[in-house]
Amino acid sequence: MHRIAVGGFLHETNTFAPTKATYADFVHGGGWPAMTQGADLLKVMRQINVGLAGFIGEAETHSWELVPTIFAAASPCAQVTEDAYERIAKLIVDGIKSALPLDAVYLDLHGAMVSQHFDDGEGEILRRVREVIGNALPLVVSLDLHANVAPDMVHHADALIAYRTYPHVDMANTGRAAARHLALLLREGQRxxxxxxxxxxxxxxxxxxxxxxxxxxxxxxxxxxxxxxxxxxxxxxxxxxxxxxxxxxxxxxxxxxxxxxxxxxxxxxxxxxxxxxxxxxRIYAPDEGVRLAMELSKNALKPVIIADTQDNPGAGGDSDTTGMLRALVRNKATRAAIGAIYDPASAKAAHAAGVGATVTLALGGKSGIEGDSPFEATFVVETLSDGKFVAPGPYFAGRGMDMGPSACLRIDDIRVVVSSHKAQLADRAMFRYVGIEPTEQAILVNKSSVHFRADFEPIAEKLLICAAPGAMPADPASLPxxxxxxxxxxxxxxxxxxxxxxxxxxxxxxx
Incomplete structure (x- = not known):
């Protein structure tokens, strides 16, 4: 029986984003599973669309003994703080060291992590792991399709294996592929x-x-x-x-x-x-995109879906900019919904007011993005939620979600999902958990770039991409x-x- 140490540490870093990733962000997980350590990792990481879950499932077919360390992931944002990086990296490295002797190590990493003190976050983790296990043991890694692969990552790993789908519906499959490649290395005894x-x-x-x-x-x-x-x-x-x-x-x-x-x-x-x-x-300006969506929806049987791509919390946005909401209101859109706007203070105010009440808020716009500001208006509180639900669509694949205290607010005929935690809107359940049925809307605005397509493309009349102010420019040439x-x-x-x-x-x- 082969003895394999496993762990995961994932973060996609947008160095131009407004908010850094703290240790608390990894504890919560955002759209990822919450931080899990030790034996619990082998219980939690099952039957979900995560690389480590796929590896664990495949490892069982080989009767490997798995030694779990930690799984920690956080929503994309700016650099991982030095505190968070060092605390989590230490748990991985110390866990591997205490597990020796081993036959191999598998890590589920992103590949685009930048910390406050290391530009190549994964390369440094792999260097530390290699220092502990030596050059003889196989070290196999699954990576995100968006990995910015650096030479040190290639040097220290015996294999890097990346997702092949975006939306990432094959994260677990990539973990399985990593396990199969590791089985090949162990069977043949050569790199x-x-x-x-x-x-x-x-x-x-x-x-x-x-x-x-x-x-x-x-x-x-x-x-x-x-x-x-x-x-x-x-x-x-x-x-x-x-x-x-x-x-x-x-x-x-x-x-x-x-x-x-x-x-x-x-x-x-x-x-x-x-x-x-x-x-x-083609990328549309907010008003241009909303007006086109309104025209298309006149004869449509399904919703027109707009990606609010530049405020995608899956790419470093804070999911709180208001450009697309303003465009919906300004153009008098009907049967429209937008989600999710991250604003814990507004969610708290809605819960305090109660269902059916009207609340005057300065909604969103708090992350300091140039050209954006809070949207000041009076809303009707339509529904409230504790933010806990399961996202069954192809991307999250049954993952339990915790968006914190949340609300559906209505202004005119436009409904707004307001949450206390952020995750990109990539599952229909992320509208339904506050009482919005996405298939009944004429226009849906999703704070996502591509992942939403896994669950929303089957119900879409048309997909449009709009560029309202946000932390992830649609044109990378515009970044400094x-x-x-x-x-x-x-x-x-x-x-x-x-x-x-x-x-x-x-x-x-x-x-």
Missing amino acids: FEKAFRQLPFLIPISWQCTNDRPTKGIYERLAALQSEAVPTLSFCPGFPAADFAHCGPSVFAYGRTQADAQAAVDRLAALIENHELDFDG WTKLRPGIRLKPQGPAFIAPYSSQLHSNAIG
Whole structure:
């Protein structure tokens, strides 16, 4: 029986976002399961769409003995605080150290974590783990499709295996794939050769969706390139809002020989670069998008769904900007709903007032985003909720959610989901838990970029993407980059990054 230490530490860091990830954020989890340690981890991480859950399920088919450390994840936002990083990393590393002797280690990581003191958060964790286990033991990692893969991550791990869907409906499947690859390593007793390439342009997240081309076709080709000679191949489009040198897309493979791995990486990278211009699409201004949705809804049998992409809490937004709500009110939209606006103070006021009461609020707009402010208006409190429910759709896949005290507020014929915790609106249950039936609305505005499509595309008349003020610009070229690697294009066929003069002076001084 093989003895495997397991753990998870996930955060997608938007270094331009307004709010940092504290230890308390990891304790709660946001849209992720709450922090879990020790034996409870093997009980909680089952039958849900998380990489570690998939690994545990597959490990049971091999009769492996699993030694759990910790699972901790938080909603995307700005840098992980040094306190949170060090406390959680210590629990992982100390847990692995105390579990020795081991046959292998598996970690469920994101791949785009930046802390206050480490640009490559995952690379540092893997370095510390490798220092404990030595070079002989296999170390296998599952990664998010949005991982900004850095050389240290590739160096320290025996295999990095990334999701292949966005919306990420295959997180658990990726954990299973990691377990199967680890089984191969343990059976054969030898490592595979690695190949890794970073690509020369940033890809906006709205055009990374694997339901659409070109990404759909790229992943189909990726699957075809895998073989007995190259058992695993990954493409990470990256998370284009982390200001450090290794932000961006990458391809990596593990082969029987270096030539096998390199050939697979070269073929896939060439295909992606040939599609550079295809990673683009139409983004609407708020009023433009709402007016189009109102026109389309006149003859529609299903709701028109708008992605409020720049305030996506799954990409670092605080889920509290009011640009899309203002556009709905300004254009007198009817049978419309928007969610979820994160505002604990307004949720508390609604609960104090009670169902049926009217409340005058300064709703949302508290994260300091340029061009945004609280929306001051009088609302009717339609329903109240404690915020606890199960999200059964394909993305959350039965995950228990806790949005904290919440309310459905109505202004005119527009309903607003107001929550005390934030998570991107990627499941129909995130409207239903405050009494809004999404299929009965003419227009739905979701604070999400792509994940919502897993559960909402089947009920949508049309999907639109709008750019109201928020922390995650639809166009990465608009961000004030300072630390990218020189020459990378800031969007498909966009301008190349040139380091600011002050950064160049700093680099020269260090050299």
